[in-house]
Amino acid sequence: MYNESPIKVNERELKVLEMLRDGKTNPEIAREVQVSVHTVKANLSKLFFKLGVKDRTQAVIKAIKENIIEI
Secondary structure (H helix, E strand, O other), rough: OOOOOOOOOOOOOHHHHHHHHHHHHHHHHHHHHHHOOOHHHHHHOOOOOOOHHOOOHHHHHHHOOOOOOOE
């Protein structure tokens, strides 16, 4: 975990961003964090809003540029 950005994400959001970076699908993320796929989708929407992006790719790129996660 990295997260040295002024954009604050919680630990679960950080883990989800790392899984997005690694190409995990929503069902894979749901299994790993032990929530439903619906919850993953809701959490991604919130995370996208927080980052000011519209999709998974933009979220990962922004998280890397903002030093939230490492490549």
